[in-house]
Amino acid sequence: MRIVVLKNAQAVAEFAANHIIALLNKKSHSVLGLATGSTPIRLYKQLIQANEQKKVSYKNVTTFNLDEYLGLSGTHLQSYRHFMNHYFFDHIDINKEDTFLPKGITSDPMLACAEYEKKIKEKGGIDIQLLGVGSNGHIGFNEPSSSLASRTRIKALSEDTIAANKRFFAVDEFQPSLSITMGIGTILESREIILLATGSNKAEAIRNTIEGPVAASCPASILQMHQHVMIVIDEEAAQNLKDLTFYKHIERENQRLASSSYCDLEA
Template identity: 40%
Template structure:
């Protein structure tokens, strides 16, 4: 694993965007695995800025997102489809038919998951997969469990995840309790994985994930087995990791 230290969130975002920029420059028709939440917002702003300056072209890019809430329409402001349009897709020249997320509108979980697995197979391996990390070590919506889920599946969100996501909703009661998410196998298929983290609150889990045992109780720990992982994090987030 390669660790890149940054001063703060803004520098984390710039350095992570540099890595994605390099992938897109080397392979204009790359497959980008994308994430949502607060961590990637700065990255997407930086990529939009570079597009506006004429340095990036999204016209041949395919994107596959990690997850989507079950039960939310794509036009719902809290859906990840809406998030992606607001933060990236509507600001660049990407083709909408080449942007993919699980279909939160599909009530049949098996149907939704099988459909997204087929999309992932057709898209091919992600050239780079962007990840954040939850305080409990979840990646995507792969929560702590007794096994590592392989492919796209429907997950009951942990109480800690619901609490963490409540800030994006008007009330806690509005937070969906289920989501469709790529499985660990889907994530590990990426040629390169880019994780971003910032703040003291992520220090403990980063140490456990990357310097502790590999266990499905800390889903991110599986990344220790991936041959090409880059962690971009600020000094506070890295403060408990040895040799950082």
Template identity: 55%
Template sequence: MQVVILPQPFDVAQYAADFISKQIRHKPSSVLGLATGSTPIATYQALIELVRQGAVSFQHVHTFNLDEYLGIPATHPQSYRHFMNEELFNHIDIDVARTQVPDGMSNDPIQACTRYEQAIQDAGGIDLQLLGLGRNGHIGFNEPSSSLASRTRIKTLTPATVADNARFFAPGEFQPHLSITMGIGTIMEARKILLLATGDTKASAVKTMVEGALSAACPATILQMHPQATVVLDSAAASLLEMREFYQYIEHENQKLQANGRPY
């Protein structure tokens, strides 16, 4: 696990956008796994600007989103399909037919999960998976106690996650308590993983993810086992890490290697 600590959330977003754009330039037909939530918005804004400048193109990129609420249509303002359209897809040169989000209104959600897994395989697997981090250590909607070998499936959201997401729904509005999510096993099959976390509210989960024991109690600890997982943090999210000075030293050495022409 590579840990990158940067001063501010803006720096995290710029680093992530550069990381993703390098992947696309390296392989224009890249298959990207994408995430929703507040953390990746700044990264998506930076990617939109890179597309506007002509620095990167999504013309041949294929995307799969991590998850979707079960029980609200794609047109609902809080659906993750709507989020992705508004925050990224509508502003870049991507073919919407190449953008996949789980079907939250399927008549057969279990079969929809199976089809989603197959679609990822048919696309050749995910080259780069973008992740956020829940305050309880969840990735996607894989809540604590989720199987570390799980596949795309229906999950019940914990009360903590429901409470975290309540701010996105109007008082009295139906708020889903179920979701379709890529499994942890599905996520771990991505060739590269890029996880972003900012703010002191994520500091405890970050410490457990990076320095804690591998455990389903904090699903994100599984990233310790991935050969190409990069965790990008702002100083607030990294504030509880006991070895943060070491991580900063290692990243400094990595940057020197890259400056000397280390292959991407």
């Protein structure tokens, strides 16, 4: 697990964007796993800017999002399809037919889950999966108590997650309590994972993710078991880490080695 602690949220976005751009310029037909939420928005702005400046192209890229609300169509303003179009896809040279999200409206949600898993495999699997983390340690909509081997499935949202998202819905508007989400087992099959977290409200979740035991009570803690994980966080999100000084030292050494000819770094 590589832990990168940066000054602020903007630095986190720039670092992660540069990492993704480097992959796409090396492998133009990459498959990206994407996330919604407030944290990735700065990252998407950086990726859009790079596209506008001709530093990267998304013409051959395929994307899979982590999740979608069950019961919302892709045209609903609070759907994750709308989010992705608004904050990313509408502003880059990607073919939208190659951008996939779970179906929020479907007559057979269980079949839709199986088809999503099948589609990921047909495209060769995910090269880099982008993650945020909830304050309770959830990744995607895999709330605490989720199976650490779970596949794409229907998942009830926790009361905390519903409350956190309540501000996005009008008082008299239907707010979903169910989602379709990639499972933790699905996420772990990605070749590389990047988790972004910023702000003091994520500090406890980050501590549990990095330094806590691997447990379903903090779904993100399973990332300790993945060979190629990078946790990119700002100082506020890092403030509860017991071994913060050590992590910063290791990253400085990583950067020194990366600039030399010694070896390719492994997380």
